[in-house]
Amino acid sequence: MIKINYMSTLFVGIDVSSKSNVVYAMDFDENKYIDASFGNNQPGADELAGKIAACMQKHPHLNTIIVALESTSVYSIHIANFLASCELLMPYKPYVYCLNPKMTANYRKSYVGMDKTDHIDAFLISDFARVGRTKKCEPWRGSQYLALKRLTRHRLHLAECITREKTYMVSNLYLKFSELQLLDDDSRPFSNIYGATSSAVLTEFMSLQEIxxxxxxxxxxxxxxxxxxxxxxxxxxxxxxxxxxRDSYRLDKCMYEPLNVSLASSFNCIQTYQKEIKLIDQAIEKCISGMNPNAFIILKSIPGIGPVWAAGMLSEIGDIAAFHSSDALAKYAGLTWLKNDSGDFVSEDNRVSKAENTYLRYYLGEAANSVRRHVPEYAEFYSRKYAEVTKHQHKRALALTSRKFVRLVFGLLVKNQLYTGEKLDAELNTNFK
Structure with missing residues (x-):
């Protein structure tokens, strides 16, 4: 856990847009030091860093900088990365936080009747940091993790493109070869309907009669x-x-060529995406080798976890020292349940919080689903949770299994040890400074 003396800290709030960064800076006593707008480009960033440095030099009682800004698509990445690594600000130990916009939106509700302008938004973000709300957030982790994150997220994007293309071509597949998708496993000629052999049959034979x-x-x-x-x-x-x-429907001849062209195009798209994924996998491996590979090796030691899930989790978690417990990591991933109690009423149907890192929650969910197929302890836990309810059985059981998996991931990374199958005390109370 990062310990900061808030009495000697300058709190900088930035409202980011594609063209400009509106900045408001104050100290713990709400004294205003900066209230200006800067271009969201390199000259504007240099000017902002100079203003902050001049402010720190003019007021020697300030020795730390906390910069808070909302995570606004890609527009916040450059300024966050620049301020976190700016040599001019290094003597003042800058901490940069990219905030979930929902957090600042909820904080705004504590102010009654407040207008909404860019300068007021910057003030709210600065005040959000001043009252200590950034303590529950993770500081900016630098370019290496950002590079890995861009690769793993792009890989996920390509995988989703493949899934979307396969879903799209289902109707064309049915029109061309209606019986092929409806067969049981024992009756299917191909184990993979999207494989090379199936693709050749569906595109090189103009009609079923030719087969x-x-x-x-x-x-x-x-x-x-x-x-x-x-x-x-x-x-x-x-x-x-x-x-x-023979069991499939026949088509009019006028539909042969259009369907073949459409199917061939879809198969080409899928093959192209698959080739690109292989290149991305190589880039991910190269990127991780330039970082500390211990965490990557530790995560891969868990049965059912391959390089894809390990790299995805590592890119979103970053340095495990940023989290003081597995609860903090679970909250960052959005794997916590919102209570809905009032008086004597205690809700039993609480929804999972989804206000945090959706990518990390996805990777943890997919990894936990894989682990339960390889580790009996997780398989038994999943089955028990699945049988407890009659609604949303799989989603609920997988979410709870993911929450259990978080404790394993946290414990292994904190202890810097490989998976051995032994139970870990994941709820360490160690404070990381």
């Missing part, structure tokens, strides 16, 4: 070539493929 009329030997040769001889029982695959073709 049915294709000589057995030619069809076997085609399947062997497209699968690179990876199909175990190619005769069975050919038989299942022809049966599925």
């Amino acid at each position: 049915i009329d294709s000589p057995e030997e030619k069809l076997l040769e085609f399947l062997a070539a497209k699968s690179r001889n990876r199909i175990a029982d190619i005769s069975k695959t050919s038989e299942l493929l022809k049966k599925a073709a």
Whole structure:
């Protein structure tokens, strides 16, 4: 936990927009030192840093700087990164916090009848820091974690593009080969309908009748070539493929070419995204090797956690020393439940807080879902929570399993040890300075 003497701190609030940064700075006694607007570019940032440094030199009782700004898409990244690493401000130990806009919006409600302007917003953000609300936030972590975060988030974006493309092409797949998607696992000719062999069949055969009329030997040769001889029982695959073709609806000839063009385009998009993901994975591995790789190795030691989930969690968590307990880490990820009690009434249906880092919550959820398939303790915990309710069973059980998983992640990273299967005292009371 960072300890700061607030009586000797300058609190700088910045209202960020694409073109300008409106700045308000005050001390703990609410004395105003800066109330101005600066360009959201390098000259404007240099001017702001000079103003802050001049203010610190003019008032020697101030020795620390806390800068608070809302996380406004990408517009807040440059100014936050600049102020956190500015050599001119280094003697004053600047702490930079990118805040969730919901936090400052709720803080505004404590002021009755206040106008909303850029300068007032900057004052509110500065006052938010002055009253100590940034203690529950994580300071800016620097360029290395930012670089890793951009890579892992872009990888997630590409994965979502693949999912979206597959969802989009479902209707075209059904029109071209109606029976293929409806078959049970034992009756499917291909284990992966979006794989190379399935793609070749769906795009290179103009119609289903061509598959049915294709000589057995030619069809076997085609399947062997497209699968690179990876199909175990190619005769069975050919038989299942022809049966599925016979059972499917026939189309008018005018629809053959348009459907083939659409399907080929979708398959090309998927293959391109998959190639890009491989390149991103290489970049992630290179980025992590330039940082302290211990945390990455520790997270990968957990059964079910591969490099994708490990890198994603590490990029969003950053330095574990920023969190004083697993509760703080869980709150940062939004894995806490909001109470709804009043008088003698105690709510049993409390919704999970989703006001924090949605990316970290996603990575923790996916990682916990993978871990429960490999670690009996988590599988049993998930099953028990699943059976406790009749509504939202999977979502509730997975959220609670994710919360349990947070304690494991926190304990391993704090103790700097690999996973051994032993229970950890994750609720350490260590304060990090």
